Amino acid sequence: MKIGVHPMNLHLRLAQLWPGAFGGMEVEFVAYPEGRDTGRLIDQRRFAVGGTGSTPPLISQSEGLPVIYLAASAPRPANGALLVAADSSLTKLSELKDKRVALIDGSFHTYLLARSLEQAGLGLADVERCEMSPQDSRTALSKGDVDVWIAMAPMIDQTIASGETRLLSLCGSTIPNRSVFWTLRGADATSEELEGFVAGLIDLGRAVSADPERAVALLAGKEANAEARAAWKGVITGRDWTVVPASASLVAEQQEEADVLHAHGDFKAPLKIESFRAAVGAA
Known part of the structure; x- marks a missing residue:
């Protein structure tokens, strides 16, 4: 399965660097520069799954793409x-x-x-x-x-x-500010691969929490100076790395955001949000 990775999603950047991430599942990481292109690139079958902030999948859905949510990180109140x-x-x-x-x-x-x-x-x-x-x-x-x-x-x-x-x-309590991991209906991935992707993210979150220094070393790189390593340590230790499967609460959060952006005029029409499980059950 191909996994899209862009610079702003630290979970997937770490997954790419972390030895043994996703267990024995055969994966290929595809680098791309801009998280807002995730839906378009999945639609073009460049990769099957990606991770972004909460807004890009809503924009993709507003453009007619069949977004399916797979998982989400814990809220990140200090990241905005x-x-x-x-x-x-x-x-x-x-x-x-x-x-x-x-x-x-x-x-x-x-x-x-x-x-x-x-x-x-x-x-x-x-x-x-x-x-x-x-x-x-x-x-x-x-x-x-x-x-x-x-x-x-x-x-x-x-x-x-x-x-x-x-x-x-x-950011605080203004918005949840989660990373969300998602795909499109019909993307080039089996149900087993998608389940393995979510399970791998959950395991990675636990591994990072258990060994933050390893995550710092991987993200900072071998040539990083003390200041850069300290900055990365602050990022790693300053967030909850928990990942959970898509659920009704995530759907509700995404629905609330979609409604807000529609009210502000960014979406011409209202959106109806679906979760991965609901979409699979209807397939």
Whole structure:
């Protein structure tokens, strides 16, 4: 079975590096640069399964692709934040009207922004979304080209510690911010392979929790300096690596996000979300 791996999904990056991940199952890891392309690449049969934030599968479904959820990580409350420059005059979400926000639009950033704006009585239409990579976002914020940056670990802690940025709002309880693992109906994988994929992710999560130093070494690489290793250690130890099979609660979370993004105008039509088990049972 072919598994898609992009740089932003640490579970699958670790699975690719971790000896014995997925047991004796025959797998091939296919690298690709952009998680938002996951649905399209599964549809093209480049690979059978992938992992992203919560928003890309919703976008794929809105484009007519038959998304099936397989599993999800535990929530990641510290992996997303709205940052402003250290000397910014912005101090609260209600001041974001007509401001420029740097983000990876169509990732979980979009949902985090929508929910954050709702807290201040605003909507996505009240800000200007600026599509940028994390590094470009960091540069744009430092130059004053944008007012807010939606950042992820480890850059949240790094830039706050360096005095570059200041926290406006942490992901926290705003959204669950899980990784979700998914496929499409008709993808090139058997039910047994999909079950093995989920079981392997569950086992990997347990292994990382039991040996975080090994995960740090694999992700940081042999040439990493002490600062880089410390940053990766913060990422590894700062999240719950538990993975659980898709369930009614995951479906409900995805449905809530779909409804929110539809209400904000990002989806033209409402979506109905299905889980892997429900889809298999109906096949």
